[in-house]
Amino acid sequence: MRKRITVIGSYNTDLVSKAPHLPRPGETVLGGPFIMGPGGKGSNQAICSARLGAEVYFIGCVGNDNFGEMAKDFLLKENVKIDYLKVTDKTHTGIALILVDDKTGENMIVVAPGANMGVTIEQIKEVKDIIMNSDVILLQLEIPIETVSYVLDLVFRKDKPLSILNPAPARNLDKNIIEKADIVTPNRNELEIITGIKIETLEDVEKASRELISYGVKGVIVTLGKDGAFVVTNRECKHIPSFKMEVVDTTGAGDAFNGGLAVALSEGKDLISSVIFASVVAGLSVTKIGAASSMPYREEVERFLKEYSN
């Protein structure tokens, strides 16, 4: 039986250009090529989970415009269930302006959230059964914080679903929101902002992660880009190095990691094996340009894991 993952989050149309270097303030850089495609942390994580074999519901909100129509087409083509995707007349579909450094694959992103701010508590009340009948739920911070908080309240201390909070993009979050998540997956910058602890070394990562564990979170997984991931629970603390891949574009790598993690945990893998699986998913995603379009399929991940273990 396929496991059910429900993603409550954002959809953005990504407008992407590569550039020989990322511009400084006031600078114009000739770049290209230009690519337009599906993005948004929530939708990327949903598409990733679906490509890896889960049954996926996406709870989000798009505008009543061309980009909103494209969103529906993309998500349906990727086998993501959009029965509860809201369409609003009030504002535009979310947009992300993305620049990718041709040499390093690093990016700069500005998001105009538009319709994503229409993912309301009212909408969640209507999909309560879908959420409660999921194996895993995935949340990020490109929708209103009060909606994220409401969802975490709904599932807090229930056997199912397991909740994963990816606190991205970095925003100040109250302790009483974070403490309700089962698993929290910040990157270095997000960890620094939510704990107030300066992150320079792995010791700092461990210290800040332990702070989140002291709130009551069951597991903290810090994504460290090319340096891998750091896992802290009450019982273990482990650094998992990344897999060496050819980096083309890092956009969406964190989303790939969270999608992979959700799928592995939903299938009953232990935390460390799930993080290794998620690291392969993230690693494969950076070898292609784009966000949702770079998410790997299950066969690619299994093939990589098989070749790696030989």
Ligand code: RIB
């Ligand atoms: O994590 C990458 C995503 O961040 C992009 O797809 C963009 O839409 C922003 O939400």
